[in-house]
Amino acid sequence: MTALLALNALTVAYGKLHAVQDVSLQVAQGERVCLIGANGAGKSTLLKTVGGLLQPRSGSIHFASQSIGSLPGHAIVARGLALVPEGRGIFNRLSVLENLELGAWLRRDRAAVRQEIATICERFPRLGERRNQPAGQLSGGEQQLLAIQRALLSRPRLLLLDEPSMGLAPMMVEAVFSSLLDAHRGGITLLLVEQNAQLALTHTDRGYVMESGRITMENTSAALHDDPQVRAAYLGVGSL
Amino acid sequence: MDILVQQLINGLVLGSVYALIALGYTMVYGILELINFAHGEITMIGAMIAVATIGALSGGALPIPVILFTGLVAAMAGCMALGYVIERIAYRPLRHAPRLAPLITAIGVSIVLQNIAMLIWGRQYIAFPPVLPQGWHTLLGARITDLQVAILVTALVLMLVLDLLVHRTRLGRAMRATAQSIPLAGLMGINGNRIISITFLIGSALAAISGFMVSAYYGLAHYYMGFLLGLKAFSAAVLGGIGNIRGAMLGGLLLGIIESLGAGYIGTLTHGVIGSNYQDVFAFFVLITVLILRPSGLLGAPATDRA
Numbered sequence: 420m421t422a423l424l425a426l427n428a429l430t431v432a433y434g435k436l437h438a439v440q441d442v443s444l445q446v447a448q449g450e451r452v453c454l455i456g457a458n459g460a461g462k463s464t465l466l467k468t469v470g471g472l473l474q475p476r477s478g479s480i481h482f483a484s485q486s487i488g489s490l491p492g493h494a495i496v497a498r499g500l501a502l503v504p505e506g507r508g509i510f511n512r513l514s515v516l517e518n519l520e521l522g523a524w525l526r527r528d529r530a531a532v533r534q535e536i537a538t539i540c541e542r543f544p545r546l547g548e549r550r551n552q553p554a555g556q557l558s559g560g561e562q563q564l565l566a567i568q569r570a571l572l573s574r575p576r577l578l579l580l581d582e583p584s585m586g587l588a589p590m591m592v593e594a595v596f597s598s599l600l601d602a603h604r605g606g607i608t609l610l611l612v613e614q615n616a617q618l619a620l621t622h623t624d625r626g627y628v629m630e631s632g633r634i635t636m637e638n639t640s641a642a643l644h645d646d647p648q649v650r651a652a653y654l655g656v657g658s659l
Numbered sequence: 660m661d662i663l664v665q666q667l668i669n670g671l672v673l674g675s676v677y678a679l680i681a682l683g684y685t686m687v688y689g690i691l692e693l694i695n696f697a698h699g700e701i702t703m704i705g706a707m708i709a710v711a712t713i714g715a716l717s718g719g720a721l722p723i724p725v726i727l728f729t730g731l732v733a734a735m736a737g738c739m740a741l742g743y744v745i746e747r748i749a750y751r752p753l754r755h756a757p758r759l760a761p762l763i764t765a766i767g768v769s770i771v772l773q774n775i776a777m778l779i780w781g782r783q784y785i786a787f788p789p790v791l792p793q794g795w796h797t798l799l800g801a802r803i804t805d806l807q808v809a810i811l812v813t814a815l816v817l818m819l820v821l822d823l824l825v826h827r828t829r830l831g832r833a834m835r836a837t838a839q840s841i842p843l844a845g846l847m848g849i850n851g852n853r854i855i856s857i858t859f860l861i862g863s864a865l866a867a868i869s870g871f872m873v874s875a876y877y878g879l880a881h882y883y884m885g886f887l888l889g890l891k892a893f894s895a896a897v898l899g900g901i902g903n904i905r906g907a908m909l910g911g912l913l914l915g916i917i918e919s920l921g922a923g924y925i926g927t928l929t930h931g932v933i934g935s936n937y938q939d940v941f942a943f944f945v946l947i948t949v950l951i952l953r954p955s956g957l958l959g960a961p962a963t964d965r966a
Contacts, residue, residue: 493844
């Protein structure tokens, strides 16, 4: 079976600093995959490169069997890959509704978009109530929910998420992850980067561990969760 | 009283033209954080094309409205093509260069455009052909000409249309998103380069219309007219808050009124020591005052709020 997303020997550099080195990774259609690792391990750089915000130095990125490594961000969205960036990437001065409408920028089925936005406003009443207010006034958790729903409006096959739990209250984290699981049940493949390894491993099927720009481990999430090394390094269990 | 009303009318008309030019500065700044110093020269080229086209056609068999309209369309087409090409060849390659590089390039482009205009149309003032309506009306003891009414109404309508475009349409939404962050807008599938090109096209079209208006209003066009006009419109954009579209409109109108009232009263106030020929200092006086007291302008957000 061919993977939906396949990275092969990917290297990304900022000047001379190799933030991502020789990374190969696959995500199959319908999978939930996480990428965990310490701060500065290169997880975020990797995700930004897949989403088209950064250009790889070498190696390849294939999505649905087509090379997307050299495409600009706006062309990658059109292929069916949406990125919810670190820090959520909300358009602060635009209204909640305008943010959602921009998520559907590439779509031409206006009536269906309007219907989907109405559904979102019903499912997330906090977004619905504030649809005409600047999105910058939402709380962090509400912004994360908005960013995810906005990304889903582009009807992606694969959703990339960069630290979706960062800076959120525990209740909001739950709401965010339950909305992700809903999306997954709706047929969307997930690849998420998380510093909160516990959270990531309990909500995904498979995981990669990244250290200093390289993938050091790969296994099912359950196996990683029970791995003594992972437990000591990322789950805060065991002796130091 | 008559002088006050008269100067207010004159200021409003002049200010509405400044506002149209200021919009070009502010829209480009909003997206690229670039002061497009060549924008004044694009206005000048618009005036030149309009005057030359109208001059060539007048005296022929065409009715005057058709001649004026052809001149306007030619100016708009020429300026839009020019604005598009300038962005593509002069600014886009420097998108990721240090900010000083595109700024200096903009100054270079404006010098190039002045010299091209001088080579094509010469160094002398070119008179606007005498095809314009000469009528006028009395309003509160002051005189308002048909031309002034036409300029003011057209400018206000254009500002309203632009405001609706930016705040009420799909394209406007994409423009505002791109202004916040080009890469972030890219994640929505918005092609930032296309939005930037469209911004230059709109700004240049407004500059062409302004150039047409200025040359019709003063009855003259000159290869150097874009310099002062551009600086004043830039001051207007800063007064309103650079990057803010409604700010540019407000700044333009205010600047026109300040300039006009200043010129009208400075002679009386200084007992004739300084005359109305000092009209041009007011724009820069306003610019300096704003930069000292409120650098973000009347409607601009403080710099920290931009991200």
